[in-house]
Amino acid sequence: MKKTIALLPLCCLLLWQACSGDKASGKPLNPNGDSELALLMREMFEDGMRVREQVKNGQAIDIQVDFEKIMTAKATDPKKMQPDDFPQLAGSYVEAMKALKAAPAAEVQERYTAMVATCMNCHENICPGPTVRIKKLIL
Numbered sequence: 429m430k431k432t433i434a435l436l437p438l439c440c441l442l443l444w445q446a447c448s449g450d451k452a453s454g455k456p457l458n459p460n461g462d463s464e465l466a467l468l469m470r471e472m473f474e475d476g477m478r479v480r481e482q483v484k485n486g487q488a489i490d491i492q493v494d495f496e497k498i499m500t501a502k503a504t505d506p507k508k509m510q511p512d513d514f515p516q517l518a519g520s521y522v523e524a525m526k527a528l529k530a531a532p533a534a535e536v537q538e539r540y541t542a543m544v545a546t547c548m549n550c551h552e553n554i555c556p557g558p559t560v561r562i563k564k565l566i567l
């Protein structure tokens with residue numbers, strides 16, 4: 429019992445860190461290394477920043493990140509970070525990415541904005557830390 433209590437603050441700290449965002453230091457967030465989902469999220473962000481430039485410059489976009497992996501990648505703590513509404517939130521993001529990929533030139537901006545909104549929507553619901561960073565994706 430005593431042990432469990434002693435571990436509680438540590439767990440909270442790890443969870444808070446995982447969802448709190450900016451790892452300028454580049455160090456892994458938790459002692460077991462970064463989760464598959466956290467690594468994918470970073471790729472989604474980096475790829476998003478590249479695509480944002482293309483949208484801003486009116487160029488053709490090329491999405492490189494394997495975004496459908498969001499449906500299967502494991503989080504740092506799947507119980508807390510992939511709650512019951514995760515599949516639905518992740519599904520909206522995947523649909524938005526597909527729509528962006530398929531968008532005719534005239535609709536790219538609108539689709540891009542809708543896609544970033546699905547990042548924000550999931551994060552505001554289950555993982556607020558990275559929202560500061562995600563705002564950089566807004567056009």
Ligand code: HEC
Pocket residue numbers: 446447449451457463464465466467469470472473476502503504505509510514517518519521544546547548550551554555558561562565
């Ligand atoms: C369905 C929910 C969901 C969607 C949609 C989503 N995220 Fe995340 N994101 C998460 C969860 C959960 C974590 C925590 C993962 C972990 O720590 O294991 C996370 C973590 C992150 C992190 C921190 C990664 C790190 O370094 O630890 C960033 C940055 C991020 N997301 C950006 C984005 C961006 C950009 C998008 C859209 C392109 C996006 N997210 C869409 C749920 C989501």
